[in-house]
Amino acid sequence: MKMKKFINDPADLTKELLQGYALAAADCIDLVAENMVVSKTLADADRVTIVAFGGTGHEPAVSGFVGDGMLDIAVAGDIFAAPNPQIVFEAVKLADKGHGVLLLVLNHAGDMLTGSMTMKLCQKAGLNVKKVVTQEDISNATRENGDDRRGLGGAVPLYHIAAAAAKAGKSLEEVSGLAQKYADSMATIAVAARCATHPANGAPFGDLGDEDMEIGMGQHGEGGGGRQPMKTAKETIEIMANALVKDIPLVKGDKVFVMINGSGATTLMEQFILLNDCVAYLEGLGMEVVANMAGNILTVQEQAGFQLNMAKWDDEILAYWNTPAKTFAFNK
Amino acid sequence: MKMKKFINDPADLTKELLQGYALAAADCIDLVAENMVVSKTLADADRVTIVAFGGTGHEPAVSGFVGDGMLDIAVAGDIFAAPNPQIVFEAVKLADKGHGVLLLVLNHAGDMLTGSMTMKLCQKAGLNVKKVVTQEDISNATRENGDDRRGLGGAVPLYHIAAAAAKAGKSLEEVSGLAQKYADSMATIAVAARCATHPANGAPFGDLGDEDMEIGMGQHGEGGGGRQPMKTAKETIEIMANALVKDIPLVKGDKVFVMINGSGATTLMEQFILLNDCVAYLEGLGMEVVANMAGNILTVQEQAGFQLNMAKWDDEILAYWNTPAKTFAFNK
Amino acid sequence: MLNIKEFMTMIVSAADEIIAAEVELTDIDSKFGDADHGLTMKKVMNRIKSDMGEPNDTQTFKAFLDDVSMSVMMINGGSAVPLWSTLFDGMSVGAPDKTDVDAAEFKEIFKQGYETLAELSKAKVGDKTMMDTLIPAVEAIQNAEGDIKEILEAGTKGAEAGAENSKNFVSKFGRAKSYKEQTIGTPDAGAVSMKYFFVGLNKGLQ
């Protein structure tokens, strides 16, 4: 069976997609050294700057969020593979405008290892860097065992919030403190209904059969044990939202942020329906949904499903959120 | 086999998705009378205004393009079904700010019938309306037989260009003249690799087997006769771009606009690769790609595939294109 | 003579006939269209039924048909909506402003319905649309002799033959037209729903 993807040589996937992305986002970014995506606003930045990195194949993440009010540099690895620590180190060096750099890392084995080695390289070079790791997937571990929680789409709103704080002139201490607090407070859970295939070698990410979905699915088809028959949007949201509300925890009167992150083949139509159901569910619990986000944000190729992310917000976060941003995949 | 979609009662799809969309795009639009999506900027508009309509199930189109620098009102029908003429008439009435209204229609049987009846109702009511129809699908008919060409994603850049002209203070004559010229000059061709299912009744839109793609696919799985084994991105682009170049026609030295419109399950990764290949192809022919667009713009549920749209641009169009826009699905 | 209450009963019967064919209509539309014709026709017919209420004799033919046209017009349903709304609008134009009709008046309702729709539709017999059914049905009605029952019997026969013939045509209108020759062998979805309209009217008169 042929892979039903419009690609060329699988070995060139990352190179070609980044070249195409650089054309599509020419007003926001420059592509440097093949896999460093640099914001056009970096040149004039006189503030704390923000660097992130990650595997490709999750488009628009991570590169799609580089630009004004979001990331200063995103370093792309290869398909589902973190970039090497050397290039991330160089990105941090390039990003540093004398106010220090915040390095945002999603909790995945490869990313964590690259993050650790990058920090070592930075420390050797005497760079002023702080690392914040997002670990929000509630499906595998309790909040106390944060190291076992995967980093999912919740990093994306954090990109904007941290960047807004940096733009407001906050110090690296302050920005990283805010980012750490945010990372620790949010929570995400994912569901998949159809699995994707690895674009480089055509290997399937699993098989959910004709009837089932799996709650707790990771970003690359790593299962989470919640396999069950497909349910309606409302029922699915109830299961997932309830789990997040308990985990965070959220209570009556809380100001809440909600994100529906489509995995790839789940339509925006469905995402809107899910958002509607989720907001109704939370309002039913007496909470106020003060902001939301819906769309294909951090995808898993053509996987059908979505991630539901929530966080408890206060007025400070909301104010940061409501500052402008101009990137390929997020505008404010 | 269960439908692998996160929905509730199929009869409520449109209502629920529009409610969710209204939450997601709360800073740009208001939802009026259940299926009229109205730009927040309409209240203060003192210019020609622009109304479009169409079936739902193609999200983000059409409603996702309502806002500053794009549509003033989009009227949603039901899944793949045009809205009724009565409500489109009411939308035109609401949109009219004394400078007249441009009604943009995509060439599909249902939309055309609704467009015709709407124009009749408007004429009876003495409204100053001009209708422009986009008919750009080159797969079924020659340029002379425009009535047989379907309207595809090429309408979306036109929304912005027409809105920019309206914002620049052009008269209805001028805006509709420009829009008609643009509609007549562009061309689109689509390809599908996997078909979608109708979200309301689970009926499949066709079956392309394990190996094939179909070039010339319509927006709802209507075939076009170009079934063939899957090809690489480069080969697919060559076939499709070549057909568009001949149709428009484009020649060496031309300034060209290119759009890759993902149908649903074709990843942004692939779309970037395709854009890269297409720009290289056109530059190889000595053309200059002065602007582009990539993303899921007008989708067909979870269909895998994309539409390739091209148009010959001049400096006037480019200047309109480069004016600001703020909508859920398109920002400039 | 046919009174309005009887006619309303016929419309209910026609609506039920079409609703019962939902799956068949959607199946046909899934071949060369967007797989929703059954769904849309069900929405249209259910709306007509619920808006009109129980058959009664308080309205004239003209007013009733105008109401039906307006009911259809309120639905978001793709091609079928403007087409059927226009058909009923034309029938209303052709209908007398009273609560019963004779055979000639009955014929006139369908004649005007067809003519008004033809203007919007532009399709002829052989273009593989609902007109493949409507045109021979209305022609048979015009040419038939006898009472309303005999006239409608003839119209239904015409409709059935027309829907059957639509199998032999190459699509020229609507979403199916891009399939060209491939459409031969399959009837047109709209031609089949139009057939059930006449079949249902006829049943409702028994």
Add this chain to the structure above:
Amino acid sequence: MLNIKEFMTMIVSAADEIIAAEVELTDIDSKFGDADHGLTMKKVMNRIKSDMGEPNDTQTFKAFLDDVSMSVMMINGGSAVPLWSTLFDGMSVGAPDKTDVDAAEFKEIFKQGYETLAELSKAKVGDKTMMDTLIPAVEAIQNAEGDIKEILEAGTKGAEAGAENSKNFVSKFGRAKSYKEQTIGTPDAGAVSMKYFFVGLNKGLQ
């Protein structure tokens, strides 16, 4: 005694052994991971091979292993890259700055390699990672008597046993850990590639 040219030949052999196992490695990773371990290891090993060129005796063990570590470091390849780069970096730290090594020096190379990697990895035997293979392999090397050939033979046996044992463990690291008990019965992808590393080194010494 082992000279650097012989050692480089062993590294080429190890690289080829891993490259030949691409499909097997990716298959394992597709069960509980992201289906790319074979792909990544192939990239890593090909890069090592092409950067080092033909085996020769112009470099010291320390310099060569440092270059290998840097070659790996330049690849974008997920977990495997920092892990393998660090392993070679540690081996370089443990290696003498000369063009041949004796049995004790050979042992020291692997000891330092393991210790440096352990700091980054944090995984122990039983956590279902490449360490399941590396730890028993390096222990066997440390405990082995005799010449380098005998030492490496013992290390390879340890590696093979370790990779086999990884089947019995519940994943505690990497993408597979979310599958918990389900991972019992399947070896760890990284444990298997590490086994082929030793198998290949050993073959290259014959």
